[in-house]
Amino acid sequence: MFSMSRDFGVVVLISGRGSNLKVLIERAEHYKILAVISDNPEAPGLAYAKEASIPIHTFSKGDFSSKDELKRAIFEKAVELDPQLVALAGFMQIIPEYFVERFYGRLINIHPSLLPKFPGLNTHRRVIEAGDTFHGCTVHFVDKGVDTGPIIAHLGCVRWTPDTEEILAERVLVLEHKLYPWVVNLIAQDLIWLEDKSTRYDTTAVLSANHKGIYIGQK
Numbered sequence: 001m002f003s004m005s006r007d008f009g010v011v012v013l014i015s016g017r018g019s020n021l022k023v024l025i026e027r028a029e030h031y032k033i034l035a036v037i038s039d040n041p042e043a044p045g046l047a048y049a050k051e052a053s054i055p056i057h058t059f060s061k062g063d064f065s066s067k068d069e070l071k072r073a074i075f076e077k078a079v080e081l082d083p084q085l086v087a088l089a090g091f092m093q094i095i096p097e098y099f100v101e102r103f104y105g106r107l108i109n110i111h112p113s114l115l116p117k118f119p120g121l122n123t124h125r126r127v128i129e130a131g132d133t134f135h136g137c138t139v140h141f142v143d144k145g146v147d148t149g150p151i152i153a154h155l156g157c158v159r160w161t162p163d164t165e166e167i168l169a170e171r172v173l174v175l176e177h178k179l180y181p182w183v184v185n186l187i188a189q190d191l192i193w194l195e196d197k198s199t200r201y202d203t204t205a206v207l208s209a210n211h212k213g214i215y216i217g218q219k
């Protein structure tokens with residue numbers, strides 16, 4: 001039997017591989033994934049939702065007259081599902097402002113760099129080019145900017161000089177898979193939340209972060 005906290009409903013949005021979706025499914029202790037939404041009906045990650053009998057809603061560019069129409073349909077569906085939290089996991093669309101406003105504090109994203117460093121795409125390549133010796137991933141609340149919202153947590157690793165972009169991507173992905181379910185389980189228990197545009201943490205979350213080598217708070 002599920003505990004009461006399993007009633008914390010999460011909708012996950014993906015566009016592709018879905019490895020973060022996979023771990024969010026596997027490690028759902030205090031939340032329930034209500035549905036997975038995708039702007040790509042061919043997204044390989046949808047298979048994980050299917051296996052777990054999680055409802056899937058896909059939207060295909062070809063069925064809409066414009067990108068705005070496509071996005072309207074996607075985000076109307078997300079609103080209709082009435083989740084407590086929306087988790088972006090490799091969702092490759094800019095989120096419309098009205099949706100950010102409506103879900104502010106309940107909309108999160110995972111990004112493959114130590115934000116605020118390297119927002120945007122090709123983060124691993126840019127880390128190598130910049131000669132940075134530390135790298136990692138970030139989970140943050142989404143605001144109206146691209147990868148700019150209040151940071152929730154980081155997990156980092158040393159970048160070794162021989163690391164190629166591909167190897168670095170693999171190493172950071174392992175960290176992402178630890179970090180994202182950790183954050184979602186704590187938000188679901190009300191141990192991490194957003195207040196006055198800042199991320200707040202219950203002591204339990206702080207201790208758990210220390211225990212796992214997770215960095216919390218803004219740098």
Ligand code: GRF
Nearest residue numbers: 017018019020090110111112
């Ligand atoms: C991850 O690197 C995530 O940080 C970024 O997009 C990628 C998605 O990977 N936002 P996956 O689809 O979860 O495997």
